[in-house]
Amino acid sequence: MDDILLLSTGGTFNKVYNRINGTLEIDKSAYALHKIQEKWLSNYPIDTIIHKDSLDFTPEDREQLKHYILNSPYSKIVVIHGTDTMHLSAKVVAKALNDKTIIFTGAMVPFSIDPIEATANVASAIGFLHATNNSAVYIALNGRVAEYSKIEKNRTEGYFEYVTKENTKSN
Numbered sequence: 001m002d003d004i005l006l007l008s009t010g011g012t013f014n015k016v017y018n019r020i021n022g023t024l025e026i027d028k029s030a031y032a033l034h035k036i037q038e039k040w041l042s043n044y045p046i047d048t049i050i051h052k053d054s055l056d057f058t059p060e061d062r063e064q065l066k067h068y069i070l071n072s073p074y075s076k077i078v079v080i081h082g083t084d085t086m087h088l089s090a091k092v093v094a095k096a097l098n099d100k101t102i103i104f105t106g107a108m109v110p111f112s113i114d115p116i117e118a119t120a121n122v123a124s125a126i127g128f129l130h131a132t133n134n135s136a137v138y139i140a141l142n143g144r145v146a147e148y149s150k151i152e153k154n155r156t157e158g159y160f161e162y163v164t165k166e167n168t169k170s171n
Helices: 031-040 059-071 086-096 115-131
Strands: 004-010 015-017 024-026 046-052 076-080 101-105 137-141 144-147 151-154 159-162
Touching (some): 004 059, 004 115, 059 076, 059 086, 086 101, 101 115, 137 159
Parallel strands (some): 004 076
Antiparallel strands (some): 151 159
16 A cells, blocks of 8 residues: 555635536535546545635644644645645644655646646655655645745746745745
């Protein structure tokens, strides 16, 4: 058995169009992850918690995520999370982490609208987990993978990039 869990917390990655009210809503079934696995012929365990856009995450949600990860029997976990505040959740998890490798990923376009970005980001995260044995918290987005404090969302250009002296995080 691969010791990797896919944990979905919501975010744009999981949004689907509601035909009744015309809004994008978080799918609680992890349909996107199941569909990706079906196409890959893989069978990683999937679980879901929180089910929110990351802009709606509370400190209590981040504590719930941290406790879930710390109590999980899995040593490697891919966390599907909204891109706007994943760095905040990653920081909370990193402060408590001991012997696990956690990688946060997500998508800026819902899988249900265009599956390419979401699939590429999950593939990068899983591939990285297979290639490392370091216990740390990472972010994998837009073809980049780094420890959570060394990668950030460029809110002007709309993609993730490595942190440099010129673009140091203010959060």
